[in-house]
Amino acid sequence: MLTWNELEEACKTCQKCKLSETRNNVVFGEGNKSAKIIFISEAPGEQEDLTGRPYVGKSGKLFDKIIASVNISREEIYLANILKCRPPNNRDPLNDERKTCLPYLRNQVKLIHPKIIVCLGRVAAQTIIDPNFKITKDHGRWIERNGYYLFATFHPSALLRDPSKKRIVWEDFKEIKRKYDTYK
Numbered sequence: 001m002l003t004w005n006e007l008e009e010a011c012k013t014c015q016k017c018k019l020s021e022t023r024n025n026v027v028f029g030e031g032n033k034s035a036k037i038i039f040i041s042e043a044p045g046e047q048e049d050l051t052g053r054p055y056v057g058k059s060g061k062l063f064d065k066i067i068a069s070v071n072i073s074r075e076e077i078y079l080a081n082i083l084k085c086r087p088p089n090n091r092d093p094l095n096d097e098r099k100t101c102l103p104y105l106r107n108q109v110k111l112i113h114p115k116i117i118v119c120l121g122r123v124a125a126q127t128i129i130d131p132n133f134k135i136t137k138d139h140g141r142w143i144e145r146n147g148y149y150l151f152a153t154f155h156p157s158a159l160l161r162d163p164s165k166k167r168i169v170w171e172d173f174k175e176i177k178r179k180y181d182t183y184k
């Protein structure tokens, strides 16, 4: 297992997949390194690639509002993606890219050692929880594995496309907050 410094350096100089050729910046992840809760999303988008920071674009702004609505602040959480580099035109991450990049995220999770891991969207849930995970059917339930509580809900971009999902996501975040409060 690498230390934070070693890991960040390894990610920033990574050339293990082709995304390294098209990225502007590696989006390593950021937040509280002793967080009890970590949110995992799929991959950097355009704004994230340009700034090197996770969740700063439209989806990120909505995410900030959602966590604020259940009294969770960015300062207390850690935010990371399955992929550290942006796929061109925001296409879905390829299986190979996920496999290659995942050890970095696993290392981050081991260093943080959170109680709760929340997957945002299908790609994160299928990578972390179960390859057959159906986000519409399987969101909103806790799965205990290796001492972590895993949970998935919709990606904020799904809400931007379909605002009728707001209610469901709000219920999911209330549940996340309820569980989180037991570890704070």
Ligand code: URA
Residues within 6 Å of the ligand: 027, 041, 042, 043, 044, 045, 048, 053, 054, 055, 056, 057, 059, 060, 081
């Ligand atoms: N969408 C993601 O999945 N991750 C980000 O960091 C930003 C947008």
